[in-house]
Amino acid sequence: MLRVLSFLQKNLVWSIPTSMIIGLLYGYLFDARPLKQVIIPVTFIMVYPMMVTLNVKTIFKGQDYKLQITTQIINFVLVPLLAFYTGRLFFGGGPEKYGLWAVGLFLIGVLPTSGMTISWTGFARGNKEAAIKMVVFGLVLGALAAPIYTKAFMGATIDVDMLHMFKQIALFVFVPLFAGLLTQYLAIKKVGNQTWNDRIKPKFPPFSALGVILIAFVAMSLKARNIIANPADILTILIPLAVFYLITYGVLSVAGRLFFKREDAIAMVFGVVMRDLSIALAIAMTAFGKQGLTIALLIAMAYVIQIQTAAWYVRLVGKIFGDAKKQPSPQVNRPALEKLATVTELPTRLTTVDEPMVPPIQKILYATDLSDTARHAVRYACSIGNSFGASVTLLHVIPDVLDALSREAGIDLADHMGKKAWADFHINGIEKAKETIYQRIRETSRRVSKEIPSCPLTEDNVVVKIGNPVKQIIATAQEGHFDLIIMGTHGHGKMEERIIGSTASDVIRLSYVPVTVIRLPEKAPITTRRQWHINETVEKPIRPTGKNNQRFI
Numbered sequence: 001m002l003r004v005l006s007f008l009q010k011n012l013v014w015s016i017p018t019s020m021i022i023g024l025l026y027g028y029l030f031d032a033r034p035l036k037q038v039i040i041p042v043t044f045i046m047v048y049p050m051m052v053t054l055n056v057k058t059i060f061k062g063q064d065y066k067l068q069i070t071t072q073i074i075n076f077v078l079v080p081l082l083a084f085y086t087g088r089l090f091f092g093g094g095p096e097k098y099g100l101w102a103v104g105l106f107l108i109g110v111l112p113t114s115g116m117t118i119s120w121t122g123f124a125r126g127n128k129e130a131a132i133k134m135v136v137f138g139l140v141l142g143a144l145a146a147p148i149y150t151k152a153f154m155g156a157t158i159d160v161d162m163l164h165m166f167k168q169i170a171l172f173v174f175v176p177l178f179a180g181l182l183t184q185y186l187a188i189k190k191v192g193n194q195t196w197n198d199r200i201k202p203k204f205p206p207f208s209a210l211g212v213i214l215i216a217f218v219a220m221s222l223k224a225r226n227i228i229a230n231p232a233d234i235l236t237i238l239i240p241l242a243v244f245y246l247i248t249y250g251v252l253s254v255a256g257r258l259f260f261k262r263e264d265a266i267a268m269v270f271g272v273v274m275r276d277l278s279i280a281l282a283i284a285m286t287a288f289g290k291q292g293l294t295i296a297l298l299i300a301m302a303y304v305i306q307i308q309t310a311a312w313y314v315r316l317v318g319k320i321f322g323d324a325k326k327q328p329s330p331q332v333n334r335p336a337l338e339k340l341a342t343v344t345e346l347p348t349r350l351t352t353v354d355e356p357m358v359p360p361i362q363k364i365l366y367a368t369d370l371s372d373t374a375r376h377a378v379r380y381a382c383s384i385g386n387s388f389g390a391s392v393t394l395l396h397v398i399p400d401v402l403d404a405l406s407r408e409a410g411i412d413l414a415d416h417m418g419k420k421a422w423a424d425f426h427i428n429g430i431e432k433a434k435e436t437i438y439q440r441i442r443e444t445s446r447r448v449s450k451e452i453p454s455c456p457l458t459e460d461n462v463v464v465k466i467g468n469p470v471k472q473i474i475a476t477a478q479e480g481h482f483d484l485i486i487m488g489t490h491g492h493g494k495m496e497e498r499i500i501g502s503t504a505s506d507v508i509r510l511s512y513v514p515v516t517v518i519r520l521p522e523k524a525p526i527t528t529r530r531q532w533h534i535n536e537t538v539e540k541p542i543r544p545t546g547k548n549n550q551r552f553i
Contacts, residue, residue, distance in 0.1 A: 005206030012209060013307045016216050020300060023217035027224025035218045042218065043282045046211025047172050049204035050114075050278060051180025056136050064130050067264045071134050071271045074252070075112035076145060079272060082247060083109025084153050090240035097294050099157040101237060103150070104298035105244065107284060110149045111276040113138035120274060120310050124317045126266025134271035142276060143173040146283065158291060165287045172282040198503075208278065212303070215281050219296040227297075237298050241305045248273050249313060253320050262321040274310065277302055361388040364456075365482040365513075367395045367473045369503070377488035377518040384486065384516075385456035393461040395476055397469040470506040477513045485515045 008015040026032060087102030113135045121131035147165040154160060188196045220227070227233055252272055256265025277299055284295040366381035385392040465472045477485055489504040508515045 002203060002206060005210055008213060009206045009209035012212070012303065013311075015209075015213055016300070016303045019213045019217040020220045023220030024224045024227060026217075027221035028228055032218075032221035032224065035221055038214075039218060039285050042211055042214045043172055043285060044176065044211075046208055046215055046278050047282055048176040048180055049206075049208035049211075051176045052183050052204045053201055054136065054139075054177070054180060054184075055132055056181065064127075064133070064264065067127075067130055067260060067268060068133055068137065070255075070259070071268050072112075072137055072141065074255075074268075074272050075138055076110070076141065078251070079112065079248065080106070080109045080149055080153070083244060086240050086244045086247075090236075090243075097233070100291055100294040101240075101298045103154050103158050103288075104280075104284060104295040105240060106150065106154055107146065107280045107295070108244075108275045108277065108299060108302055110146050111138075111142040111280045111283075113142075113271055114274050114276040114278060116307075116310070117270045117274040120270045120314065121267050124266045124270070124314045125263070126270065127263040128267070130264060130267040131271055134267065138271070139173070139177075139276065139279075143169050143279070158288065161287075165283065168283060168287040172286065173279060212278060212281070215285065215296070216300040216303070219281075219285070219293060219300050222293045223297055234301070237301050238305065241298070241302050245273065245305055245309050249309065256321065265321055266317060269313070270310070273313075274306065275302070277306065359483065361390045361483045363480065363482045364388075364390050364392045364484045364486060365395055365473070365477050365480065366392055367397075367469075367485060367487040367507070369396070369469070369488075377486060380516070380518050381486045382456065384484070390456060390483070391461060392456040393463060393480065393482070395463045395465065395473060397472045398464065398466045399469075400467045469503050470510065473503075473507050474511050474513075477511060482513055485511060485513050487515070487517060489517050489519045 083106045087105045091098035091102040091105075117135050117138075118128060118131045122128045146169065147160070147162045150165065151160040151162050184196070187200055191200065249269070252269045256268055259265075260268060280299045281296055284292045284299055286292065288295055361384070364381060364385050366378065368377065381392050381394075384390070463476060465476065473485065473487070476482070485507065487504055487507065504515075504517050508517070
């Protein structure tokens with residue numbers, strides 16, 4: 001299910017219009033009124049996962065006051081005015097639905113920033129830390145300001161019950177916010193930061209995307225017969241939305257070039273342009289009664305414009321603000337690499353080669369995340385390899401940044417940015433990682449050779465790949481016909497007895513190649529960390545199910 005949701009999240013630019021078309025057909029063919037009952041639960045599904053992943057601690061970091069203040073002034077002064085007058089220009093003097101669409105456009109204008117702000121800023125190589133702050137400030141300030149602004153600017157168009165609107169905002173913003181932060185706190189306390197960030201946190205955003213898709217479906221279903229009777233309404237909605245976004249991009253691009261450095265300017269652009277459409281939809285569907293469906297229609301259409309314009313703008317970032325300065329690949333953990341080479345003592349022989357029940361071990365795959373654990377696990381890889389006369393290959397997996405950003409941005413970024421450009425970027429990252437690892441392997445080999453005359457871990461046996469660590473480890477073991485996988489693992493506090501390690505446990509569960517996991521004793525002092533032991537050796541043959549005897553994971 002998560003794979004399906006991740007695919008939908010990665011392709012929101014297509015999945016949202018598809019859900020709207022399906023909703024249009026459903027509402028035309030069937031009675032859609034019962035769908036009103038699902039609006040509140042679906043809205044919560046849309047908002048809560050977004051709150052769980054919010055990092056509020058970042059607001060206390062950095063000294064970018066000028067950037068943050070400027071961004072919020074634009075968000076709460078200039079953009080609401082632009083939305084208001086754009087609505088008057090295109091929707092003024094028309095029928096009632098025109099006035100409601102103007103309210104929808106204004107709601108977009110007073111609710112700044114979303115999780116997409118962070119992902120698009122990172123993809124354009126902007127200041128992500130500043131973008132995270134903008135999301136936090138924009139969420140809280142926008143939720144508080146929306147009822148007041150809507151009453152002041154749109155009170156003549158629609159009856160705005162400020163108290164009711166505040167209650168709905170509390171229900172769909174602050175309750176999910178506190179629930180999300182509590183979930184985050186309890187999860188980190190229970191499993192630790194690494195497991196939270198690597199395994200649990202990424203599972204929430206796809207559910208938020210599901211909520212958006214379902215809300216778009218409901219909104220179109222309930223208005224289907226009116227839309228089919230007046231198909232020109234879609235074009236009437238899209239034109240002012242396009243004008244609103246294009247003017248916003250233009251003004252911000254000029255301001256960014258004049259007053260901020262490249263990284264900060266990019267953060268400001270996406271901190272303003274990427275409006276919080278999820279919260280706007282939630283308010284529209286719950287705070288304005290029957291009229292909310294007409295308002296929500298415009299907001300749902302805004303997703304198409306917002307995501308597509310963001311993808312095109314990233315293509316132009318280099319021309320607008322200049323190319324980013326070349327820096328060492330951020331995926332390479334250089335301090336950890338330093339620690340990897342600090343091997344000073346090796347264990348004695350760990351196994352015997354004349355045990356009849358042990359199959360021949362000729363090729364060992366040593367998978368490392370270049371963490372503190374790795375410098376201890378490497379000794380066992382070398383010692384076992386020497387004992388069996390086996391070759392040892394070191395594997396390090398660099399996370400696929402493009403895939404992660406695509407899921408958060410709601411669009412397959414490779415299709416818009418060019419697969420060749422990103423392939424070149426990854427190739428450069430791999431080469432830098434290999435170069436650094438090669439240097440440390442030489443030093444490590446010299447040190448371990450004092451106790452292992454012929455260390456099988458050499459610079460010729462280093463593999464660096466990009467992607468999901470579990471999938472890449474298992475695929476490499478299968479394709480290379482390795483006989484044993486050795487890897488280190490991190491401790492997880494109170495959960496340590498139940499969780500060996502997020503990556504290690506998944507490799508053990510899915511691999512049909514034997515896996516040796518190495519970790520520290522629970523309370524080993526720093527001075528005795530050389531007293532490592534093999535924690536667990538698991539051999540789980542799993543019948544291959546794919547083509548060429550490869551298991552799909």
